[in-house]
Amino acid sequence: MKRTHLPLNALRVFDAAARHLSFTKAADELAVTPAAVGQQIRALEDVLGVVLFKRMTRNLELTPEAERGLPALRAGFLQFEEAVRLMQEGQGSNTLTVAAPRDFTAKWLAARLAGYGADKPDLRFVLVSADGAVDFTQANLDLAVIFGAMPAEEELSGTRLTTEAMVVVAAPALAERLKSASDLAAAALVHHPGSDWAGWFAERQASHPQADAGLSVGDAGLAIDAAAAGYGVARVPMTLAASDMASGRVARVFDIEPADEAYWLVAPPPQWRQKKVRALVEFLTA
Known part of the structure; x- marks a missing residue:
């Protein structure tokens, strides 16, 4: 039988009934009714074309066909459990x-x-x-x-x-000399993908004589480090600059600007x- 046609739920019910030799006890384990267990077993017997249990007066007995298949079935379930464990290992609680x-x-x-x-x-x-x-x-x-x-x-x-907010930062000694947008003309700009210096200057109706010059880095964290090293001024998310501002590596220049992004x-x-x-x-x- 192809794996796509395997009646896995019915096989699980068969395993439980075979361990207990009782539909009632299997039903208790599986949290279903004994009638549901019996229905699954009958359906499985129809699919396989074999009888799996001898229905005795007070108990059940496995047929030879069931006894032959049961060890391989239980080994297969153990393999399923191991496969699930391996798939979940990387997502463990720790x-x-x-x-x-x-x-x-x-x-x-x-x-x-x-x-x-x-x-x-x-x-x-x-x-x-x-x-x-x-x-x-x-x-x-x-x-x-x-x-x-x-x-x-x-x-x-x-x-x-x-x-989020955006903030302009510089090394403390440089930050003390910067009081207005025009003062930035004497400072190098540190660029990164989110700095948007052009928009910043346009909002203030100001410009920088070398707006496209300066230092370009890959992200705002590197921009903060460059500013702390004294290269120039960086415009970065406040969240990223907060610890360096608190430690004194960089200082804020101008007012903090609220941002729509976060x-x-x-x-x-x-x-x-x-x-x-x-x-x-x-x-x-x-």
Whole structure:
């Protein structure tokens, strides 16, 4: 019989009835009625074309055909259990796999995961770099962090992780000399994919003599590090700059600007039902 035609549920019922030699006890194990067990056994006998049980007055006996097939069937169920265990191993309760942008991991997430895991010695984190779109079908992820608007995909749900703003930062000594947009003419600009210096200057009806020059880096985290090293000024999400501002590596220049975009925790709905995911989300959003 082809595997696509195997009556797996009926075989599971047969295994239980064979262990107990009782439809009633098998029904108790499977949380169904004895009549349902009897119906499944009769249907299985019809499919196989053999009788599996001798119905005695007070009990059941296995037929020779049933006794021949039972060891292989039970070995098969053990293989099923092992296959399920192996598939679930990477999603065990002690492993959390999170995809996030590299700069967000370095500037915000890593420190909080360290705090979360400080009293959980068996906990294991797997961090996946994801600076673009996240495909949960291609990676065994528990959660992902994205920046922007909440994704509209029906297969994802999420919760806002931060209320975002943009901030211009520079090394403290340089920041003290910058009081207006025109003062930036003497400072180098640090560019990254989300810096939008052109829009910033346009809103203030100002310009920079070398707006396209300066330093270009791959993400906002590198932009903050460049600013801290004294290269120039960087325009970055406040969430990423907060720890470096608090430590004095960089200082804020000008007012903080509210932003429409934010960092989101997202995952397919089934992931949110996992206890380990709910616990981590509660910690990160507290």
